[in-house]
Amino acid sequence: MRRLGRWLLDGFAGLVLLYLFVPIFVIVLYSFNRPAGKFNFVWKAFSLEAWRNPFAFEALYESMKLSLRVAALSTLVATVFGTLIALALTRYRFRGSSAVNLLLVLPLTTPEVVLGSSLLSLFLDLNARTGFNTIVIAHIMFSVSYVALTVRARIRGFDWTLEEAAMDLGASPFRVFYKVTFPIILPGIVAAAMLAFALSLDDFIITLFNAGNRVTYPLYVYGARRAAFPPQINVLATAILLVSLVALGATVLWQQRTLRQRGMSVTPLA
Amino acid sequence: MAGTASGGSRRNRLAPYLLVGPGILWLLVFFVAPIITLAQTSVAGTEGAWWTSYQRALSDYGTHFFRSFRYALGATLLALGLGYPLAYFIAFRAGRLKNLLLGLVVLPFFTTFLVRTFAWKTILNDGGPAVWLLQRLHFLGPGDRLLDTTIAVVGGLTYNFLPFMILPIYVSLEKIDRRLVEAAEDLYSTPIGAFRKVVLPLSLPGVFAGSLLTFIPATGDFINAQLLGSPNQQMIGTVIQNQFLEVRDYPLAASLSFVLMAVITIGVLAYARVLGTEELA
Numbered sequence: 001m002r003r004l005g006r007w008l009l010d011g012f013a014g015l016v017l018l019y020l021f022v023p024i025f026v027i028v029l030y031s032f033n034r035p036a037g038k039f040n041f042v043w044k045a046f047s048l049e050a051w052r053n054p055f056a057f058e059a060l061y062e063s064m065k066l067s068l069r070v071a072a073l074s075t076l077v078a079t080v081f082g083t084l085i086a087l088a089l090t091r092y093r094f095r096g097s098s099a100v101n102l103l104l105v106l107p108l109t110t111p112e113v114v115l116g117s118s119l120l121s122l123f124l125d126l127n128a129r130t131g132f133n134t135i136v137i138a139h140i141m142f143s144v145s146y147v148a149l150t151v152r153a154r155i156r157g158f159d160w161t162l163e164e165a166a167m168d169l170g171a172s173p174f175r176v177f178y179k180v181t182f183p184i185i186l187p188g189i190v191a192a193a194m195l196a197f198a199l200s201l202d203d204f205i206i207t208l209f210n211a212g213n214r215v216t217y218p219l220y221v222y223g224a225r226r227a228a229f230p231p232q233i234n235v236l237a238t239a240i241l242l243v244s245l246v247a248l249g250a251t252v253l254w255q256q257r258t259l260r261q262r263g264m265s266v267t268p269l270a
Numbered sequence: 271m272a273g274t275a276s277g278g279s280r281r282n283r284l285a286p287y288l289l290v291g292p293g294i295l296w297l298l299v300f301f302v303a304p305i306i307t308l309a310q311t312s313v314a315g316t317e318g319a320w321w322t323s324y325q326r327a328l329s330d331y332g333t334h335f336f337r338s339f340r341y342a343l344g345a346t347l348l349a350l351g352l353g354y355p356l357a358y359f360i361a362f363r364a365g366r367l368k369n370l371l372l373g374l375v376v377l378p379f380f381t382t383f384l385v386r387t388f389a390w391k392t393i394l395n396d397g398g399p400a401v402w403l404l405q406r407l408h409f410l411g412p413g414d415r416l417l418d419t420t421i422a423v424v425g426g427l428t429y430n431f432l433p434f435m436i437l438p439i440y441v442s443l444e445k446i447d448r449r450l451v452e453a454a455e456d457l458y459s460t461p462i463g464a465f466r467k468v469v470l471p472l473s474l475p476g477v478f479a480g481s482l483l484t485f486i487p488a489t490g491d492f493i494n495a496q497l498l499g500s501p502n503q504q505m506i507g508t509v510i511q512n513q514f515l516e517v518r519d520y521p522l523a524a525s526l527s528f529v530l531m532a533v534i535t536i537g538v539l540a541y542a543r544v545l546g547t548e549e550l551a
Binding site for chain 2: 020124137148204
């Protein structure tokens, strides 16, 4: 009886994992398709054509470039802002810290369509033209919370007396930060920055409201359902997947190494 | 935390405010102020009472609201049913494979949300693999479709937010002291009894966080409904988007958006009261 239960659980868990994979498999598979018409929704024949010419569609290429630029810029700013907030929350007890916590959580419990539309109503109210700047502003807004919460979760419980030790030994505040604090919090910052980058690259709903006439990669894909859906879309999606996997693998290895050097247990992703 | 307090008293009292300053200012200007503007927009510009656009929002689009909450609830329950066993498996039975499996759970996030949903369109398409299989198994009749049905939309929502359900549940299961389960079994509890009395109550914070992280984005989402459903499955997100970007009836659009936010906030608070978990994540 007990064994049967376990067996059922394992089987069910396996099926759920499979469910998570099916669309990913389809995305990768269809990057090798040679579709009959303009829409890559039905399997026709195996082809490397799209992989040979990933940038055959100028607009798709431009949208990818825009997405990467937005992601880089918003990640940079959000990572700085979010890390500073996380430092303040873990290092100091101060009046208003619970309000700060609340303000960080609220954007995560607000539907994206509300975030996007309210930001648009602000820009309309200010007569601001929506475009590159407003996309970046929006992306920074939703990334700050994720960065702050991720960094805070990672650096909670570190031994901050190390800083005091360094200061007692006569190190200047700048040197203490550079030599002690920064190396301690760096893995958390890198994880948070990767998350922010991925979120920015993937964001559709908030961007749709604030993009004006600019087209990011997700917006291109959205528009593609009307005109043409070339396999190059799948090629770029697969490329994003591969690059993310390599980046993730590299950071996990790097963090395991630095943590092991400090004699700590290894729990990536947590 | 002791180090925190002593560090705080010694340093400049202004330091924490300087640190949170830029980020919090950003959130105040681009998150709080927009919500206020949204409220203002929703009551401005129409002749008659201030609630005119709210009245229209509820009378014209009440069904969309209702449908969105129903679909999101369905997706949340499905995600719970699928996600809990997998989270349990990873936490208690995966052993050395734990980190690999967690990586696999978040793998969908590394492919673009929209492309993922288009992939479901490919799978569920008429003449596609899912319809073919289900027709062979006689679950579907010859003319039946999967695309443009409620099943497709709720299934798509479930899929897209499933990792948000799995991860918090996994985190709360992982924290459980295994000795508690052993103690229950030593006291002659059946495995199911030990699960019900020990594991399940301790994992409720994860269930709470996971349900919110699934339900909230699912209610506001309109991609799944737009790509996998027909106009009969249209959700409130589509309406808001359409009113804001195409029709440009800003008061109506803003009041729709505001109602959505208000209902979700009230729902979250009520849910927190019921489950007794005030803390998120």
